[in-house]
Amino acid sequence: MSTVTRRKFIGAAVGAGALLSSGVAPAFAQSAWPNKPVRFVVPFPAGGGTDAFARPLGKLLTAQLGQTIVIDNRGGGGGTIGAEAAAKSAPDGYTFLVGAVHHTIAVSLYPKLGYDLQKDLVPVTLVSSVPNVIVVNPSRVPVKNYQEFLAFVKARPGKLNFGSAGSGTTHHxxxxxxxxxxxxxxxxxxxxxxxxxxxxxxxxxxxxMFDGLGTSVPQINSGKLTPIAVTTEKRSFALPNIPSLAELGLKGFDGKTWYALWAPAGTPRDIVVRMQQEVAKALQTKELQDAWRALGAEAGGQSPE
Structure with missing residues:
Protein backbone atom coordinates (compact mmCIF):
# COMPACT_ATOMS: atom_id res chain seq x y z
CA MET A 1 0.00 0.00 0.00
CA SER A 2 2.63 2.50 1.00
CA THR A 3 4.87 1.75 -1.97
CA VAL A 4 2.07 2.23 -4.49
CA THR A 5 0.85 5.49 -3.03
CA ARG A 6 4.39 6.79 -2.66
CA ARG A 7 4.91 6.12 -6.36
CA LYS A 8 1.72 8.02 -7.13
CA PHE A 9 3.11 11.04 -5.33
CA ILE A 10 6.45 10.80 -7.08
CA GLY A 11 4.70 10.34 -10.42
CA ALA A 12 2.66 13.46 -9.84
CA ALA A 13 5.80 15.28 -8.77
CA VAL A 14 7.56 14.30 -11.96
CA GLY A 15 4.66 15.70 -13.95
CA ALA A 16 4.89 18.91 -12.00
CA GLY A 17 8.62 18.94 -12.59
CA ALA A 18 8.08 19.15 -16.33
CA LEU A 19 6.29 22.41 -15.78
CA LEU A 20 8.79 23.63 -13.23
CA SER A 21 11.71 23.04 -15.55
CA SER A 22 10.15 24.79 -18.55
CA GLY A 23 11.92 27.77 -20.05
CA VAL A 24 9.23 30.25 -19.04
CA ALA A 25 10.66 33.02 -16.85
CA PRO A 26 9.34 33.12 -13.24
CA ALA A 27 6.64 35.65 -12.42
CA PHE A 28 8.94 37.35 -9.92
CA ALA A 29 12.37 36.91 -8.44
CA GLN A 30 12.89 34.31 -5.71
CA SER A 31 14.42 36.99 -3.51
CA ALA A 32 10.97 38.61 -3.16
CA TRP A 33 9.69 35.52 -1.36
CA PRO A 34 8.98 35.20 1.48
CA ASN A 35 8.30 38.65 2.86
CA LYS A 36 5.81 37.52 5.52
CA PRO A 37 5.08 34.39 7.61
CA VAL A 38 4.36 31.16 5.74
CA ARG A 39 1.55 28.86 6.87
CA PHE A 40 1.91 25.08 7.08
CA VAL A 41 -1.54 23.50 7.30
CA VAL A 42 -1.29 20.28 9.33
CA PRO A 43 -4.61 18.44 8.83
CA PHE A 44 -4.47 16.71 12.21
CA PRO A 45 -4.37 17.94 15.83
CA ALA A 46 -1.11 18.60 17.65
CA GLY A 47 0.62 15.54 19.06
CA GLY A 48 0.21 13.26 16.03
CA GLY A 49 2.70 11.99 13.49
CA THR A 50 2.16 14.72 10.90
CA ASP A 51 2.58 17.38 13.56
CA ALA A 52 5.72 15.65 14.89
CA PHE A 53 7.43 16.13 11.52
CA ALA A 54 5.97 19.52 10.62
CA ARG A 55 7.13 21.37 13.73
CA PRO A 56 10.88 20.63 13.67
CA LEU A 57 10.89 21.14 9.90
CA GLY A 58 9.10 24.45 10.34
CA LYS A 59 11.64 25.53 12.94
CA LEU A 60 14.57 24.93 10.57
CA LEU A 61 12.80 26.58 7.65
CA THR A 62 12.05 29.63 9.79
CA ALA A 63 15.78 30.09 10.32
CA GLN A 64 16.62 29.47 6.68
CA LEU A 65 13.93 31.69 5.16
CA GLY A 66 14.02 34.49 7.71
CA GLN A 67 10.24 34.30 8.09
CA THR A 68 8.18 32.35 10.61
CA ILE A 69 6.61 29.07 9.56
CA VAL A 70 3.23 29.06 11.30
CA ILE A 71 1.80 25.60 12.06
CA ASP A 72 -1.98 25.62 11.52
CA ASN A 73 -3.52 22.41 12.95
CA ARG A 74 -6.88 21.64 11.34
CA GLY A 75 -8.02 18.16 12.30
CA GLY A 76 -11.03 16.12 11.27
CA GLY A 77 -12.30 14.02 8.40
CA GLY A 78 -9.24 11.78 8.31
CA GLY A 79 -7.15 14.78 7.27
CA THR A 80 -9.49 15.92 4.50
CA ILE A 81 -10.77 19.07 6.25
CA GLY A 82 -7.31 20.58 6.55
CA ALA A 83 -6.38 19.45 3.05
CA GLU A 84 -9.43 21.20 1.62
CA ALA A 85 -8.56 24.38 3.51
CA ALA A 86 -5.07 24.33 2.03
CA ALA A 87 -6.29 23.50 -1.47
CA LYS A 88 -8.68 26.45 -1.42
CA SER A 89 -6.08 28.91 -0.10
CA ALA A 90 -4.61 31.63 -2.28
CA PRO A 91 -1.79 30.19 -4.44
CA ASP A 92 0.61 32.93 -3.43
CA GLY A 93 3.33 30.83 -1.83
CA TYR A 94 2.26 31.53 1.73
CA THR A 95 0.23 28.36 2.36
CA PHE A 96 1.43 24.77 2.12
CA LEU A 97 -0.13 21.46 3.15
CA VAL A 98 1.89 19.03 5.25
CA GLY A 99 -0.02 15.96 4.17
CA ALA A 100 0.49 12.24 4.14
CA VAL A 101 -0.25 9.02 2.34
CA HIS A 102 -3.80 9.36 3.72
CA HIS A 103 -4.53 12.06 1.19
CA THR A 104 -3.83 9.83 -1.80
CA ILE A 105 -6.06 7.15 -0.25
CA ALA A 106 -8.90 9.57 0.56
CA VAL A 107 -9.59 10.09 -3.14
CA SER A 108 -10.96 6.55 -3.40
CA LEU A 109 -12.67 6.51 0.00
CA TYR A 110 -14.50 9.84 -0.15
CA PRO A 111 -16.13 10.42 -3.57
CA LYS A 112 -17.50 13.80 -2.49
CA LEU A 113 -14.28 15.47 -1.37
CA GLY A 114 -14.36 19.25 -1.53
CA TYR A 115 -11.10 19.28 -3.49
CA ASP A 116 -9.31 17.35 -6.21
CA LEU A 117 -5.87 16.23 -5.06
CA GLN A 118 -4.45 16.14 -8.59
CA LYS A 119 -6.00 19.39 -9.80
CA ASP A 120 -6.09 21.58 -6.68
CA LEU A 121 -2.73 20.75 -5.09
CA VAL A 122 0.81 20.62 -6.48
CA PRO A 123 3.41 18.23 -4.98
CA VAL A 124 6.50 19.95 -3.59
CA THR A 125 8.56 17.20 -1.96
CA LEU A 126 8.47 14.14 0.27
CA VAL A 127 9.33 14.92 3.88
CA SER A 128 9.74 11.51 5.50
CA SER A 129 8.75 7.86 5.50
CA VAL A 130 8.15 5.93 8.70
CA PRO A 131 7.03 2.38 9.61
CA ASN A 132 4.00 1.74 11.76
CA VAL A 133 4.00 -0.41 14.87
CA ILE A 134 1.35 -2.32 16.79
CA VAL A 135 1.35 -0.96 20.33
CA VAL A 136 -0.88 -1.98 23.24
CA ASN A 137 -1.66 -0.60 26.66
CA PRO A 138 -0.21 -3.27 28.99
CA SER A 139 -2.94 -2.77 31.57
CA ARG A 140 -5.60 -3.70 29.00
CA VAL A 141 -3.68 -6.16 26.83
CA PRO A 142 -1.21 -7.94 29.18
CA VAL A 143 0.98 -9.68 26.61
CA LYS A 144 4.72 -9.74 25.97
CA ASN A 145 5.05 -10.75 22.32
CA TYR A 146 3.21 -11.27 19.04
CA GLN A 147 2.26 -14.89 19.72
CA GLU A 148 0.65 -13.97 23.04
CA PHE A 149 -0.99 -10.95 21.43
CA LEU A 150 -2.54 -12.93 18.59
CA ALA A 151 -3.86 -15.58 20.98
CA PHE A 152 -5.27 -12.87 23.27
CA VAL A 153 -7.06 -11.15 20.39
CA LYS A 154 -8.44 -14.33 18.86
CA ALA A 155 -9.84 -15.40 22.23
CA ARG A 156 -11.82 -12.16 22.45
CA PRO A 157 -13.45 -11.55 19.04
CA GLY A 158 -15.07 -8.12 18.90
CA LYS A 159 -14.18 -7.27 22.49
CA LEU A 160 -10.95 -5.40 21.80
CA ASN A 161 -10.53 -2.14 19.93
CA PHE A 162 -7.92 -0.04 18.18
CA GLY A 163 -7.77 3.71 17.77
CA SER A 164 -6.67 5.56 14.67
CA ALA A 165 -6.04 9.08 13.40
CA GLY A 166 -9.36 8.83 11.55
CA SER A 167 -11.25 6.73 9.04
CA GLY A 168 -9.22 6.18 5.90
CA THR A 169 -5.87 6.98 7.49
CA THR A 170 -2.99 4.53 7.35
CA HIS A 171 -3.50 3.71 11.04
CA HIS A 172 -7.03 2.59 10.17
CA MET A 209 -3.06 1.33 17.90
CA PHE A 210 -1.35 0.62 14.59
CA ASP A 211 0.61 3.81 15.04
CA GLY A 212 3.57 5.50 13.39
CA LEU A 213 6.92 5.09 15.11
CA GLY A 214 7.25 8.84 15.48
CA THR A 215 4.63 9.08 18.21
CA SER A 216 4.98 5.56 19.63
CA VAL A 217 8.72 5.19 20.18
CA PRO A 218 8.89 7.69 23.09
CA GLN A 219 6.03 5.88 24.83
CA ILE A 220 7.63 2.50 24.19
CA ASN A 221 10.97 3.66 25.56
CA SER A 222 9.28 5.00 28.69
CA GLY A 223 7.58 1.64 29.26
CA LYS A 224 4.06 3.05 28.90
CA LEU A 225 3.24 0.97 25.83
CA THR A 226 4.19 -2.53 24.73
CA PRO A 227 5.38 -2.94 21.11
CA ILE A 228 4.13 -6.07 19.38
CA ALA A 229 5.43 -5.88 15.81
CA VAL A 230 6.33 -3.36 13.13
CA THR A 231 4.03 -3.43 10.12
CA THR A 232 6.77 -3.70 7.51
CA GLU A 233 8.73 -6.38 5.69
CA LYS A 234 11.89 -5.65 7.66
CA ARG A 235 12.63 -4.54 11.21
CA SER A 236 13.06 -0.86 11.98
CA PHE A 237 16.40 0.53 13.11
CA ALA A 238 14.43 2.41 15.80
CA LEU A 239 13.14 -0.87 17.30
CA PRO A 240 15.73 -3.48 16.29
CA ASN A 241 14.46 -6.07 18.79
CA ILE A 242 10.85 -5.93 17.60
CA PRO A 243 9.99 -8.34 14.76
CA SER A 244 8.22 -7.36 11.56
CA LEU A 245 4.85 -8.83 10.60
CA ALA A 246 6.45 -10.29 7.49
CA GLU A 247 8.99 -12.29 9.47
CA LEU A 248 6.20 -13.40 11.80
CA GLY A 249 4.41 -15.08 8.91
CA LEU A 250 2.43 -12.33 7.20
CA LYS A 251 4.45 -12.42 3.99
CA GLY A 252 4.25 -9.27 1.90
CA PHE A 253 2.74 -7.18 4.70
CA ASP A 254 4.33 -3.74 4.33
CA GLY A 255 2.53 -0.77 5.84
CA LYS A 256 4.36 2.55 6.10
CA THR A 257 3.27 6.15 6.43
CA TRP A 258 4.94 8.85 4.37
CA TYR A 259 4.58 12.59 4.76
CA ALA A 260 4.83 15.18 2.02
CA LEU A 261 4.48 18.85 1.24
CA TRP A 262 1.92 20.20 -1.24
CA ALA A 263 1.09 23.72 -2.43
CA PRO A 264 -2.20 25.08 -3.80
CA ALA A 265 -2.38 24.70 -7.57
CA GLY A 266 -1.25 27.88 -9.26
CA THR A 267 1.50 28.62 -6.76
CA PRO A 268 4.36 30.28 -8.71
CA ARG A 269 6.82 27.73 -10.05
CA ASP A 270 9.87 29.43 -8.62
CA ILE A 271 8.37 29.34 -5.12
CA VAL A 272 7.59 25.62 -5.37
CA VAL A 273 11.16 24.92 -6.47
CA ARG A 274 12.60 27.19 -3.78
CA MET A 275 10.57 25.49 -1.05
CA GLN A 276 11.67 22.06 -2.23
CA GLN A 277 15.29 23.21 -2.13
CA GLU A 278 14.90 24.69 1.34
CA VAL A 279 13.28 21.50 2.66
CA ALA A 280 16.08 19.40 1.16
CA LYS A 281 18.63 21.70 2.80
CA ALA A 282 16.88 21.44 6.18
CA LEU A 283 16.74 17.65 5.94
CA GLN A 284 20.51 17.53 5.45
CA THR A 285 21.18 19.23 8.78
CA LYS A 286 22.33 17.15 11.72
CA GLU A 287 19.46 18.57 13.78
CA LEU A 288 16.76 17.15 11.52
CA GLN A 289 18.66 13.97 10.72
CA ASP A 290 18.88 13.26 14.44
CA ALA A 291 15.22 14.20 14.93
CA TRP A 292 14.06 11.96 12.09
CA ARG A 293 16.17 9.07 13.33
CA ALA A 294 14.66 9.46 16.81
CA LEU A 295 11.24 9.19 15.16
CA GLY A 296 12.28 6.06 13.28
CA ALA A 297 11.94 7.88 9.96
CA GLU A 298 13.80 8.13 6.68
CA ALA A 299 14.24 11.63 5.25
CA GLY A 300 12.72 12.85 2.00
CA GLY A 301 13.65 16.06 0.23
CA GLN A 302 13.55 14.75 -3.33
CA SER A 303 13.15 17.20 -6.19
CA PRO A 304 9.95 17.01 -8.25
CA GLU A 305 12.03 17.48 -11.40
Missing amino acids: LIGEMFKGATGTFITHIPYRGAGPAMADLLAGQIDM
Whole structure:
Protein backbone atom coordinates (compact mmCIF):
# COMPACT_ATOMS: atom_id res chain seq x y z
CA MET A 1 0.00 0.00 0.00
CA SER A 2 2.63 2.50 1.00
CA THR A 3 4.87 1.75 -1.97
CA VAL A 4 2.07 2.23 -4.49
CA THR A 5 0.85 5.49 -3.03
CA ARG A 6 4.39 6.79 -2.66
CA ARG A 7 4.91 6.12 -6.36
CA LYS A 8 1.72 8.02 -7.13
CA PHE A 9 3.11 11.04 -5.33
CA ILE A 10 6.45 10.80 -7.08
CA GLY A 11 4.70 10.34 -10.42
CA ALA A 12 2.66 13.46 -9.84
CA ALA A 13 5.80 15.28 -8.77
CA VAL A 14 7.56 14.30 -11.96
CA GLY A 15 4.66 15.70 -13.95
CA ALA A 16 4.89 18.91 -12.00
CA GLY A 17 8.62 18.94 -12.59
CA ALA A 18 8.08 19.15 -16.33
CA LEU A 19 6.29 22.41 -15.78
CA LEU A 20 8.79 23.63 -13.23
CA SER A 21 11.71 23.04 -15.55
CA SER A 22 10.15 24.79 -18.55
CA GLY A 23 11.92 27.77 -20.05
CA VAL A 24 9.23 30.25 -19.04
CA ALA A 25 10.66 33.02 -16.85
CA PRO A 26 9.34 33.12 -13.24
CA ALA A 27 6.64 35.65 -12.42
CA PHE A 28 8.94 37.35 -9.92
CA ALA A 29 12.37 36.91 -8.44
CA GLN A 30 12.89 34.31 -5.71
CA SER A 31 14.42 36.99 -3.51
CA ALA A 32 10.97 38.61 -3.16
CA TRP A 33 9.69 35.52 -1.36
CA PRO A 34 8.98 35.20 1.48
CA ASN A 35 8.30 38.65 2.86
CA LYS A 36 5.81 37.52 5.52
CA PRO A 37 5.08 34.39 7.61
CA VAL A 38 4.36 31.16 5.74
CA ARG A 39 1.55 28.86 6.87
CA PHE A 40 1.91 25.08 7.08
CA VAL A 41 -1.54 23.50 7.30
CA VAL A 42 -1.29 20.28 9.33
CA PRO A 43 -4.61 18.44 8.83
CA PHE A 44 -4.47 16.71 12.21
CA PRO A 45 -4.37 17.94 15.83
CA ALA A 46 -1.11 18.60 17.65
CA GLY A 47 0.62 15.54 19.06
CA GLY A 48 0.21 13.26 16.03
CA GLY A 49 2.70 11.99 13.49
CA THR A 50 2.16 14.72 10.90
CA ASP A 51 2.58 17.38 13.56
CA ALA A 52 5.72 15.65 14.89
CA PHE A 53 7.43 16.13 11.52
CA ALA A 54 5.97 19.52 10.62
CA ARG A 55 7.13 21.37 13.73
CA PRO A 56 10.88 20.63 13.67
CA LEU A 57 10.89 21.14 9.90
CA GLY A 58 9.10 24.45 10.34
CA LYS A 59 11.64 25.53 12.94
CA LEU A 60 14.57 24.93 10.57
CA LEU A 61 12.80 26.58 7.65
CA THR A 62 12.05 29.63 9.79
CA ALA A 63 15.78 30.09 10.32
CA GLN A 64 16.62 29.47 6.68
CA LEU A 65 13.93 31.69 5.16
CA GLY A 66 14.02 34.49 7.71
CA GLN A 67 10.24 34.30 8.09
CA THR A 68 8.18 32.35 10.61
CA ILE A 69 6.61 29.07 9.56
CA VAL A 70 3.23 29.06 11.30
CA ILE A 71 1.80 25.60 12.06
CA ASP A 72 -1.98 25.62 11.52
CA ASN A 73 -3.52 22.41 12.95
CA ARG A 74 -6.88 21.64 11.34
CA GLY A 75 -8.02 18.16 12.30
CA GLY A 76 -11.03 16.12 11.27
CA GLY A 77 -12.30 14.02 8.40
CA GLY A 78 -9.24 11.78 8.31
CA GLY A 79 -7.15 14.78 7.27
CA THR A 80 -9.49 15.92 4.50
CA ILE A 81 -10.77 19.07 6.25
CA GLY A 82 -7.31 20.58 6.55
CA ALA A 83 -6.38 19.45 3.05
CA GLU A 84 -9.43 21.20 1.62
CA ALA A 85 -8.56 24.38 3.51
CA ALA A 86 -5.07 24.33 2.03
CA ALA A 87 -6.29 23.50 -1.47
CA LYS A 88 -8.68 26.45 -1.42
CA SER A 89 -6.08 28.91 -0.10
CA ALA A 90 -4.61 31.63 -2.28
CA PRO A 91 -1.79 30.19 -4.44
CA ASP A 92 0.61 32.93 -3.43
CA GLY A 93 3.33 30.83 -1.83
CA TYR A 94 2.26 31.53 1.73
CA THR A 95 0.23 28.36 2.36
CA PHE A 96 1.43 24.77 2.12
CA LEU A 97 -0.13 21.46 3.15
CA VAL A 98 1.89 19.03 5.25
CA GLY A 99 -0.02 15.96 4.17
CA ALA A 100 0.49 12.24 4.14
CA VAL A 101 -0.25 9.02 2.34
CA HIS A 102 -3.80 9.36 3.72
CA HIS A 103 -4.53 12.06 1.19
CA THR A 104 -3.83 9.83 -1.80
CA ILE A 105 -6.06 7.15 -0.25
CA ALA A 106 -8.90 9.57 0.56
CA VAL A 107 -9.59 10.09 -3.14
CA SER A 108 -10.96 6.55 -3.40
CA LEU A 109 -12.67 6.51 0.00
CA TYR A 110 -14.50 9.84 -0.15
CA PRO A 111 -16.13 10.42 -3.57
CA LYS A 112 -17.50 13.80 -2.49
CA LEU A 113 -14.28 15.47 -1.37
CA GLY A 114 -14.36 19.25 -1.53
CA TYR A 115 -11.10 19.28 -3.49
CA ASP A 116 -9.31 17.35 -6.21
CA LEU A 117 -5.87 16.23 -5.06
CA GLN A 118 -4.45 16.14 -8.59
CA LYS A 119 -6.00 19.39 -9.80
CA ASP A 120 -6.09 21.58 -6.68
CA LEU A 121 -2.73 20.75 -5.09
CA VAL A 122 0.81 20.62 -6.48
CA PRO A 123 3.41 18.23 -4.98
CA VAL A 124 6.50 19.95 -3.59
CA THR A 125 8.56 17.20 -1.96
CA LEU A 126 8.47 14.14 0.27
CA VAL A 127 9.33 14.92 3.88
CA SER A 128 9.74 11.51 5.50
CA SER A 129 8.75 7.86 5.50
CA VAL A 130 8.15 5.93 8.70
CA PRO A 131 7.03 2.38 9.61
CA ASN A 132 4.00 1.74 11.76
CA VAL A 133 4.00 -0.41 14.87
CA ILE A 134 1.35 -2.32 16.79
CA VAL A 135 1.35 -0.96 20.33
CA VAL A 136 -0.88 -1.98 23.24
CA ASN A 137 -1.66 -0.60 26.66
CA PRO A 138 -0.21 -3.27 28.99
CA SER A 139 -2.94 -2.77 31.57
CA ARG A 140 -5.60 -3.70 29.00
CA VAL A 141 -3.68 -6.16 26.83
CA PRO A 142 -1.21 -7.94 29.18
CA VAL A 143 0.98 -9.68 26.61
CA LYS A 144 4.72 -9.74 25.97
CA ASN A 145 5.05 -10.75 22.32
CA TYR A 146 3.21 -11.27 19.04
CA GLN A 147 2.26 -14.89 19.72
CA GLU A 148 0.65 -13.97 23.04
CA PHE A 149 -0.99 -10.95 21.43
CA LEU A 150 -2.54 -12.93 18.59
CA ALA A 151 -3.86 -15.58 20.98
CA PHE A 152 -5.27 -12.87 23.27
CA VAL A 153 -7.06 -11.15 20.39
CA LYS A 154 -8.44 -14.33 18.86
CA ALA A 155 -9.84 -15.40 22.23
CA ARG A 156 -11.82 -12.16 22.45
CA PRO A 157 -13.45 -11.55 19.04
CA GLY A 158 -15.07 -8.12 18.90
CA LYS A 159 -14.18 -7.27 22.49
CA LEU A 160 -10.95 -5.40 21.80
CA ASN A 161 -10.53 -2.14 19.93
CA PHE A 162 -7.92 -0.04 18.18
CA GLY A 163 -7.77 3.71 17.77
CA SER A 164 -6.67 5.56 14.67
CA ALA A 165 -6.04 9.08 13.40
CA GLY A 166 -9.36 8.83 11.55
CA SER A 167 -11.25 6.73 9.04
CA GLY A 168 -9.22 6.18 5.90
CA THR A 169 -5.87 6.98 7.49
CA THR A 170 -2.99 4.53 7.35
CA HIS A 171 -3.50 3.71 11.04
CA HIS A 172 -7.03 2.59 10.17
CA LEU A 173 -6.26 0.77 6.92
CA ILE A 174 -3.24 -1.07 8.29
CA GLY A 175 -5.47 -2.23 11.14
CA GLU A 176 -8.03 -3.51 8.65
CA MET A 177 -5.28 -5.20 6.63
CA PHE A 178 -4.07 -6.92 9.79
CA LYS A 179 -7.57 -8.11 10.66
CA GLY A 180 -8.02 -9.55 7.19
CA ALA A 181 -4.63 -11.24 7.19
CA THR A 182 -5.08 -12.84 10.62
CA GLY A 183 -8.83 -13.50 10.69
CA THR A 184 -9.28 -11.39 13.81
CA PHE A 185 -12.11 -9.04 14.78
CA ILE A 186 -10.99 -5.81 16.46
CA THR A 187 -13.32 -2.81 16.63
CA HIS A 188 -12.06 0.38 15.00
CA ILE A 189 -12.43 3.67 16.88
CA PRO A 190 -11.62 6.71 14.69
CA TYR A 191 -10.31 9.92 16.26
CA ARG A 192 -9.66 13.40 14.86
CA GLY A 193 -5.95 12.65 14.82
CA ALA A 194 -3.26 10.36 16.20
CA GLY A 195 -2.60 12.71 19.12
CA PRO A 196 -6.05 12.29 20.74
CA ALA A 197 -5.98 8.56 20.00
CA MET A 198 -2.58 8.19 21.66
CA ALA A 199 -3.78 10.16 24.68
CA ASP A 200 -6.67 7.72 25.15
CA LEU A 201 -4.39 4.73 24.63
CA LEU A 202 -2.04 5.97 27.35
CA ALA A 203 -5.02 6.67 29.61
CA GLY A 204 -6.31 3.13 29.18
CA GLN A 205 -9.44 4.15 27.30
CA ILE A 206 -8.61 1.99 24.26
CA ASP A 207 -6.62 -1.19 23.79
CA MET A 208 -4.17 -0.64 20.95
CA MET A 209 -3.06 1.33 17.90
CA PHE A 210 -1.35 0.62 14.59
CA ASP A 211 0.61 3.81 15.04
CA GLY A 212 3.57 5.50 13.39
CA LEU A 213 6.92 5.09 15.11
CA GLY A 214 7.25 8.84 15.48
CA THR A 215 4.63 9.08 18.21
CA SER A 216 4.98 5.56 19.63
CA VAL A 217 8.72 5.19 20.18
CA PRO A 218 8.89 7.69 23.09
CA GLN A 219 6.03 5.88 24.83
CA ILE A 220 7.63 2.50 24.19
CA ASN A 221 10.97 3.66 25.56
CA SER A 222 9.28 5.00 28.69
CA GLY A 223 7.58 1.64 29.26
CA LYS A 224 4.06 3.05 28.90
CA LEU A 225 3.24 0.97 25.83
CA THR A 226 4.19 -2.53 24.73
CA PRO A 227 5.38 -2.94 21.11
CA ILE A 228 4.13 -6.07 19.38
CA ALA A 229 5.43 -5.88 15.81
CA VAL A 230 6.33 -3.36 13.13
CA THR A 231 4.03 -3.43 10.12
CA THR A 232 6.77 -3.70 7.51
CA GLU A 233 8.73 -6.38 5.69
CA LYS A 234 11.89 -5.65 7.66
CA ARG A 235 12.63 -4.54 11.21
CA SER A 236 13.06 -0.86 11.98
CA PHE A 237 16.40 0.53 13.11
CA ALA A 238 14.43 2.41 15.80
CA LEU A 239 13.14 -0.87 17.30
CA PRO A 240 15.73 -3.48 16.29
CA ASN A 241 14.46 -6.07 18.79
CA ILE A 242 10.85 -5.93 17.60
CA PRO A 243 9.99 -8.34 14.76
CA SER A 244 8.22 -7.36 11.56
CA LEU A 245 4.85 -8.83 10.60
CA ALA A 246 6.45 -10.29 7.49
CA GLU A 247 8.99 -12.29 9.47
CA LEU A 248 6.20 -13.40 11.80
CA GLY A 249 4.41 -15.08 8.91
CA LEU A 250 2.43 -12.33 7.20
CA LYS A 251 4.45 -12.42 3.99
CA GLY A 252 4.25 -9.27 1.90
CA PHE A 253 2.74 -7.18 4.70
CA ASP A 254 4.33 -3.74 4.33
CA GLY A 255 2.53 -0.77 5.84
CA LYS A 256 4.36 2.55 6.10
CA THR A 257 3.27 6.15 6.43
CA TRP A 258 4.94 8.85 4.37
CA TYR A 259 4.58 12.59 4.76
CA ALA A 260 4.83 15.18 2.02
CA LEU A 261 4.48 18.85 1.24
CA TRP A 262 1.92 20.20 -1.24
CA ALA A 263 1.09 23.72 -2.43
CA PRO A 264 -2.20 25.08 -3.80
CA ALA A 265 -2.38 24.70 -7.57
CA GLY A 266 -1.25 27.88 -9.26
CA THR A 267 1.50 28.62 -6.76
CA PRO A 268 4.36 30.28 -8.71
CA ARG A 269 6.82 27.73 -10.05
CA ASP A 270 9.87 29.43 -8.62
CA ILE A 271 8.37 29.34 -5.12
CA VAL A 272 7.59 25.62 -5.37
CA VAL A 273 11.16 24.92 -6.47
CA ARG A 274 12.60 27.19 -3.78
CA MET A 275 10.57 25.49 -1.05
CA GLN A 276 11.67 22.06 -2.23
CA GLN A 277 15.29 23.21 -2.13
CA GLU A 278 14.90 24.69 1.34
CA VAL A 279 13.28 21.50 2.66
CA ALA A 280 16.08 19.40 1.16
CA LYS A 281 18.63 21.70 2.80
CA ALA A 282 16.88 21.44 6.18
CA LEU A 283 16.74 17.65 5.94
CA GLN A 284 20.51 17.53 5.45
CA THR A 285 21.18 19.23 8.78
CA LYS A 286 22.33 17.15 11.72
CA GLU A 287 19.46 18.57 13.78
CA LEU A 288 16.76 17.15 11.52
CA GLN A 289 18.66 13.97 10.72
CA ASP A 290 18.88 13.26 14.44
CA ALA A 291 15.22 14.20 14.93
CA TRP A 292 14.06 11.96 12.09
CA ARG A 293 16.17 9.07 13.33
CA ALA A 294 14.66 9.46 16.81
CA LEU A 295 11.24 9.19 15.16
CA GLY A 296 12.28 6.06 13.28
CA ALA A 297 11.94 7.88 9.96
CA GLU A 298 13.80 8.13 6.68
CA ALA A 299 14.24 11.63 5.25
CA GLY A 300 12.72 12.85 2.00
CA GLY A 301 13.65 16.06 0.23
CA GLN A 302 13.55 14.75 -3.33
CA SER A 303 13.15 17.20 -6.19
CA PRO A 304 9.95 17.01 -8.25
CA GLU A 305 12.03 17.48 -11.40
